[in-house]
Amino acid sequence: MNTSPIQSAGLTLLLLAAPAFASPPEKGPKGEPVAQEGLQVPKPPFTEGVFPCTACHDGKQVKVNTQRRELAMHSEIELKHGPESRWCLDCHDANSRDNLHLASGEKVDFTVSYKLCGQCHGDKFRDWRLGIHGKRTGSWNGPKQYLLCVHCHNPHAPHFAPLKPMAPPTRPENIKLTKGVAR
């Protein structure tokens, strides 16, 4: 978004110190040290029954197949995330299906899927850690949980899904009509 519309509306921008991003703070909400793994997050939003993946992906019932292909399973998943060349196993680990993996090959749990997202969306990840992007729940002066990126973005088609808006306010003329209230 550019700034000219704001200025044209006669609104003055309050310029604060240039946002020089330091690395994400290693302190928790109350100043306690936090290991990245130590972030409090709610349960990953899996579809009921799909996890653990290794219930099927145990290397026997479902053999490892790294070929890009039409899948006979998980057909509800349609990848719409970045380049066409992307494949499932860029994120999911072929041999350890209950994990994701990073570009480095490091396996990570689904509870830290933000590390995966953060590899390509570094700016959003930093803002998320600071509580600016995404959302923290809990209490403003106490313990907090971070919603995972995937609580809001489907990892396979991450564009934030549109919502049906709730009811608009009643127009004043209609309040008068229905209630006969003098204005």
Next chain:
Amino acid sequence: MTDQLPMPLQTGCEPSSSCDSRREFLGTAVAAVAMALTGCGKLSKEEFLQHNFRELSKDEVQTIIARLESEYKAKYGKTVKVGTEPAMPGVIFGYALDLSRCIGCRRCVHACVKENNQSRNPEIQWIRVLEMDKEEGVNLQHADQYYDPAEVPREGHFYMPVQCQQCKKPPCVKVCPVGATWREKDGIVVVDYNWCIGCRYCMAACPYGARHFNWGEPGLTPAEVNPDTHYLGNRPRPKGVVEKCTFCVQRTRKGLYPACVEICPTGSRKFGNLLDAKSEIRQVLEHKRVFKLKEDLNTQPNFFYFYGV
């Protein structure tokens, strides 16, 4: 309630009139008219003689709370708790809203109504969400609050929720002839509904349209009543008084986030203590470019807008 009462006033932004001026302002004749106009004819003697909330002793507060709670019980048939938690020391609340994330879904509007016991019929809403053209930018002349498409966000549009900006120099407080509205130490602008005479000067003075008037008896059914209330916040209001957003004083003074922050599915709403460098609000102020609505009026809001892109 601690023995901090009567609550000391916050710096420089209170009405110059002393609170007792309501008694003078309400000469008997005026009082009669006011009662006729606002429908306060049902005032009990105790209620009419009640002092301004800020001037009450601990005992008086307890008596008033007990009276209110029994009135609510009689009216709604359920136990309504009326809290009086004072401002926490070392806390000034701030709020920031990310215009690049809000999609205009109005979950906040309705969560607010539910939490704060607004009249449902006619419905009073403390948050108005304005739909604007991306081409136009923030332009209140080209804003629509009645938009109702099948899905939001609509192509080419962005959304700007507006509610009380909790100004450091609140014009609404300045014009109140009776001192029924003031800014608390934690920066929340509140109304004493028992003291408000319903003259609506504050509504005219507010540049944000953030104050609302109960023209009739608020339509609130017992099932709809949220029983967790605060004297200066969401307790059910009588007819003929002005009300407004209090950052959910009944929640935030207990450490909870305001209802609108909690419900927001996009994470656009950021809230916290301006005096705490680790709070979300301070992180926003430090890392993002923020602006204030109608900053030229020098109302000095503690409510900020930003683009989190």
